[in-house]
Amino acid sequence: MKDATAIVGIGQTPFAKRLPESEKALACRAILRALDDAGIAPSEVDAFASYTMEETDEVEVAKSIGAGDVTFFSKVGYGGGGSCATVAHLAAAVATGQATVGVAWRSRKRGSGARPWKNTSVQLPTPAQWTRPFGLLRPADEIGMLARRYMHEYGATRDHLFNVALACRNRANQNPAAMMYERPLTREMYMTARWISDPLCLFDNCLETDGALACVIVSADRARDCRQKPVYVHAAAQGLPAQHHGMVNYWNDDPLTGPAWTAAQHLWKTADLCPQDVDVAQIYDAFTPLIPLSLEGYGFCERGEGAAFTEGGALEIGGRLPLNTSGGGLSEAYVHGFNLINEGVKQLRGTSTAQVPDASTCLVTAGEGVPTSALLLRS
Amino acid sequence: MANTNTGVNTDVNTDTDAHAHPNAPAAPAAALLSPVPDDDGAPFWEYTAQGELRVQACTQCDALRFPPRPCCPHCQSFDSEWRRMSGRGRIWSYVFPHPPLLPGYAELAPYNAIVVELAEAPHIRLVGNLVTSPDAALNSVDPAKLRIGAPVKVAFHNTDEGTTVPRWLLERP
Numbered sequence: 001m002k003d004a005t006a007i008v009g010i011g012q013t014p015f016a017k018r019l020p021e022s023e024k025a026l027a028c029r030a031i032l033r034a035l036d037d038a039g040i041a042p043s044e045v046d047a048f049a050s051y052t053m054e055e056t057d058e059v060e061v062a063k064s065i066g067a068g069d070v071t072f073f074s075k076v077g078y079g080g081g082g083s084c085a086t087v088a089h090l091a092a093a094v095a096t097g098q099a100t101v102g103v104a105w106r107s108r109k110r111g112s113g114a115r116p117w118k119n120t121s122v123q124l125p126t127p128a129q130w131t132r133p134f135g136l137l138r139p140a141d142e143i144g145m146l147a148r149r150y151m152h153e154y155g156a157t158r159d160h161l162f163n164v165a166l167a168c169r170n171r172a173n174q175n176p177a178a179m180m181y182e183r184p185l186t187r188e189m190y191m192t193a194r195w196i197s198d199p200l201c202l203f204d205n206c207l208e209t210d211g212a213l214a215c216v217i218v219s220a221d222r223a224r225d226c227r228q229k230p231v232y233v234h235a236a237a238q239g240l241p242a243q244h245h246g247m248v249n250y251w252n253d254d255p256l257t258g259p260a261w262t263a264a265q266h267l268w269k270t271a272d273l274c275p276q277d278v279d280v281a282q283i284y285d286a287f288t289p290l291i292p293l294s295l296e297g298y299g300f301c302e303r304g305e306g307a308a309f310t311e312g313g314a315l316e317i318g319g320r321l322p323l324n325t326s327g328g329g330l331s332e333a334y335v336h337g338f339n340l341i342n343e344g345v346k347q348l349r350g351t352s353t354a355q356v357p358d359a360s361t362c363l364v365t366a367g368e369g370v371p372t373s374a375l376l377l378r379s
Numbered sequence: 380m381a382n383t384n385t386g387v388n389t390d391v392n393t394d395t396d397a398h399a400h401p402n403a404p405a406a407p408a409a410a411l412l413s414p415v416p417d418d419d420g421a422p423f424w425e426y427t428a429q430g431e432l433r434v435q436a437c438t439q440c441d442a443l444r445f446p447p448r449p450c451c452p453h454c455q456s457f458d459s460e461w462r463r464m465s466g467r468g469r470i471w472s473y474v475f476p477h478p479p480l481l482p483g484y485a486e487l488a489p490y491n492a493i494v495v496e497l498a499e500a501p502h503i504r505l506v507g508n509l510v511t512s513p514d515a516a517l518n519s520v521d522p523a524k525l526r527i528g529a530p531v532k533v534a535f536h537n538t539d540e541g542t543t544v545p546r547w548l549l550e551r552p
Contacts, residue, residue: 127446129415129417129420133414134506134517136474136506140476141476145474149471197476198475250504251445
């Protein structure tokens with residue numbers, strides 16, 4: 001697997017609270033842009049991967065874009081936990097000869113569509129009987145519960161969470177494609193914002209976005225002939241820890257050790273690099289507390305030190321670990337973390353709107369707090 | 380997952396205004412959700428209907444497990460029983476949800492949702508609500524009274540839909 005495949009094309013639609021086109025049309029636009037970016041004809045696509053929550057299936061996408069005969073297709077579960085795994089599955093398929101040109105994508109109208117947690121007739125992928133009758137209804141409530149415990153155990157404060165929100169917002173303010181491009185954030189705005197689920201306020205929560213993204217994966221050999229500088233999939237991992245319970249991970253000895261720890265163990269085991277080698281990170285940020293938890297899980301600091309890690313501008317450009325340089329889910333767009341993958345590619349091409357000088361390695365992670373996945377990309 | 384497009388700072392809440400709504404109706408107009416038990420969970424709710432808090436236990440290796448499941452993750456036995464708990468525990472964490480919420484919950488917001496670790500088995504934690512009495516509203520306790528580690532005891536509330544849910548009272552109100 002190591003460096004055997006590369007991301008050679010990326011594409012995206014605009015991001016907005018409301019886009020007029022259907023999720024299917026948005027998916028097709030993002031995919032065709034990614035293929036054009038790569039210089040690969042749609043008829044050469046023979047593999048697809050997306051999320052189980054993706055509404056448009058491979059049949060619709062393949063016939064719309066004019067794909068060829070498809071020999072590999074895969075869907076990954078657990079919402080935002082599946083983002084990096086879409087690329088990982090295609091990398092594995094290409095590396096093992098099951099396909100030659102893979103497309104991963106996510107299209108979502110979360111901005112103008114329904115709120116998933118409002119659907120009371122459908123069992124969400126949580127043990128809902130144990131949580132929802134008590135008013136623990138939304139992901140923000142479920143993660144808020146872990147967040148307060150984390151703050152209690154390690155002395156983390158709202159200022160630490162603000163550091164995360166601010167770093168993402170500052171990068172979005174550099175990115176004209178970001179929904180929060182022209183909307184700076186101040187500490188006063190953060191500290192006086194309305195609660196969503198105390199201890200989490202408005203700015204601890206990701207955006208609601210309509211939009212789609214896609215990327216193209218081919219073998220390293222093929223990548224050298226493509227239009228863009230290849231970004232190699234150096235390592236990839238999924239993580240479902242023993243006795244894990246999804247976002248309501250309250251029923252094991254240590255609920256604060258989440259899927260990131262499991263994915264990280266495999267990721268670093270198969271990589272030639274270690275956390276200290278990472279130049280820039282795109283860490284899944286549906287909620288600010290996921291950042292300190294992930295910083296610990298992926299080994300950037302010790303257990304309990306994730307909040308303190310955010311101090312002193314560590315997550316800003318020029319800091320110890322520049323974070324979510326497009327603005328992330330908190331301030332660019334929330335498309336189940338796929339924008340983090342494409343931003344990782346941009347950093348390693350040297351084309352980010354908040355470029356980290358000479359970045360050659362980027363960690364991209366999927367949702368922490370649910371069965372997750374991660375990619376270690378290098379140029 | 381709120382949208383920062385909708386503007387901020389217009390609806391600021393503090394901890395002190397987050398307690399009982401003086402005009403909140405005793406029984407909200409919009410119903411709260413009732414548990415939808417699965418096969419594994421059904422016995423839990425049958426016991427709560429009898430006023431008992433019971434947790435699934437392996438009859439081979441004695442390990443308690445929650446949420447319930449078909450076999451024991453330690454010894455793989457399919458033999459289990461439902462063991463009665465003392466109903467005592469401590470608050471492990473809590474949140475105060477604010478809108479947007481489902482209508483029945485929005486009427487009560489901000490209310491508390493808590494996780495209680497059981498005295499007998501701290502790794503077994505139940506999500507619930509801290510209330511002043513078994514039939515009181517989810518926002519009946521002053522938020523300032525909630526703290527991690529506070530000792531609590533179980534109480535049982537019969538819902539309008541005919542199920543019985545465990546709720547929690549402070550040992551030292």
